[in-house]
Amino acid sequence: MSVEQQKPRARVRAPELVGRGWLNTGGEELRLKDFRGKVLVLDFWTFCCINCLHVLDELRPLEAEFAAEVVTVGVHSPKFEHEADPAALAAAVERYAVHHPVLDDPELTTWQNYAVKAWPTLVVVDPEGYVVHVAAGEGHVEALRSVITEVIAEHEAKGTLHRGDGPYVPPEAPETTLRFPGKVIALPSGNLLVSDSANHSLVEFAADGETVVRRIGTGQRGRADGAAPEFSEPGGLALLPPQVAEQVGYDVVVADTVNHLLRGVRLADGHVTTLAGTGEQWRDGSDSGPGPETPLTSPWDVAWWEPAGGVVIAMAGNHTLGLFDPVSGAVRRFAGTTVEGLRDGAAEEAFFAQTSGLADGGDRLWLADSETSALRWVEADGDGFAVRTAVGTGLFDFGHADGPAEQALLQHPLGVAVLPDGSVAICDTYNGAVRRYEPATGEVSTLATDVAEPSGAAVVDGELVVVASAAHRLERPVPPGVAARLVEGASQQVKRPATEIAPGEVELAVVFTPPPGTKLDERYGPSTRLEISSSPEGLLLEGAGAGTDLTRRLVLADGIEQGVLHVVAQAASCDDDPSVEHPACRLTRQDWGVPIKISATGPKRLPLVMGGLDTES
Secondary structure, X not given: OOOOEOOOOOXXXXXXXXXXXXXXXXXXXXXXXXXXXXXXXEEEEOOXXXXXXXXXXXXXXXXXXXXXXXXXXXXXXXXXXXXXXXXXXXXXXXXXXXXXXXXXXXXXXXXXXXXXXXXXXXXXXXXXXXXXXXXXXXXXHHHHXXXXXXXXXXXXXXXXXXXXXXXXXXXXXXXXXXXXXXXXXXXXXXXXXXXXXXXXXXXXXXXXXXXXXXXXXOOOEOOOOEOOOOEOOEEEEEEOOHHHHHHHOOOEEEEEOOOOEEEEEEOOOOEEEEEEOOOOEOOOOOOOEEHHHOOEOOEEEEEEEHHHOEEEEEEHHHOEEEEEOOXXXXXXXXXXXXXXXXXXXXXXXXXXXXXXXXXXXXXXEEEEEHHHOEEEEEEEEOOEEEEEEXXXXXXXXXXXXXXXXXXXXXXXXXXXXXXXXXXXXXXXXHHXXXXXXXXXXXXXXXXXXXXXXXXXXXXXXXXXXXEEHHHOXXXXXXXXXXXXXXXXXXXXXXXXXXXXXXXXXXXXXXXXXXXXXXEEOOOOOOOEEEEEEEEOHHHEXXXXXXXXXXXXXXEEOOOOOEEEXXXXXXXXXXXXXXXXXXXXXXXXXXXXXXXXEEOOOOOOEEEEEEEOOOOOO
């Protein structure tokens, strides 16, 4: 992104604000004349751009300081196809707490009329409608403050300044457990920890990904440590090895993105400590030194990687990778030059573009390089490390294409996870898809579509759990049959103990009791569904497939001692009140990946509880 600041252009009439529509105005269409008497700051941005997000944060104190005299208008001129989707823009405006009117400019009409060349660009228009200042890039707060102060003084003296409220109308605040979650990791307990980014906190869920165990954080934007911690749009999460966690006194490292900090969380009581960063954004100078004394810039994800001996940081804000040593407390540059682009080679000479997702693959550290729509990795190379690219060609090539890696296309991926078979799942965020890269063949395929901005993923008991960020929830979008193939031969890697069952014929029973005050919804046919598959595929002689009965007779093959049963069950229930004409209905769904071991002394019945109690056990 350009950082060139242009000189003021005297007495240039500001062009009209033209676009598809407006957000944050209560539905009102605005024109340039509606801002007469105010100092107007136009912020040309696109929501994929980390520099643009920095500017949003820089503008907040100015908007508060000059609330009566200044109106900020965001002009959203998209780079990626997904960013031109009005629903995606509306989600981004909420996600990033944009509290001023936003003009939707999908055809870049207003962008071109103002001769904008780079994201972000700021334009100041005086109360009489003339452009008085233009600046591209970030870090212009003090310059803007000076310009605004001068314009206010000039037009107050002329009588052309009108103080008062601006046209911003806040949208109705939705209520969901998660709001634009970022990343997820599996905890040793079997629970899931999610960064609840727009709620400025972390949420621990039970293994089902729906039952809240606890929330870590007050939910208020801030940076307080201790038992009532505060975060600011936290992102990546990294679980430390047990021996390291015991030594340093915390278990999880959090990329506290907008605070430009790394935080440590002690799982025993949720206590939070600041580990690295000063709270100020790094702009230049050294980015290596003692953690609390070294500034960071928008750490987006973190991952413990044993070959590096520490926590690698996806430093989206300056297109590098950092490295944090929990034992010494030091942080340093690990890879990258801060040049935005795509260049492989020695780690210290590589170019990145908004590194946004990391995954430990053993001898490889996989990473999603979002602005180049690339999947890349770091590996040991002699006495140092090297960066390689699997998928992606540059800053402006993107799309959705499967096939050989050199022909495949992604669109702004934000997350990666290593699957049990050694392939890599890619959260192809702006394509709304989960993709798969197979290192052995170099092939890219699509595992799932229609996932609302997947931003992070984790493998839990052989199953892929995905953060559907714009849907505000966790999902398991990979179909059971596909998931079965991905975990084939790798079931021994499942950490939880296998369930012993008898050989031959076994009854599998999914237990579901409608919640109190409800009943099964049988108005339109069967209200339940059960789908079963296995890995290896030959494990089940009978019982595989889909049906409507929650109890299924299974016949296990001889000669196979262990495997995994993949079970997906769902049941629809409605409020049971005859006086209500249109009762509220809900769908309960649960997926299981059950590692089993065939034993002559094992039981002949396998119950799986989806809701209620198993009265037969």
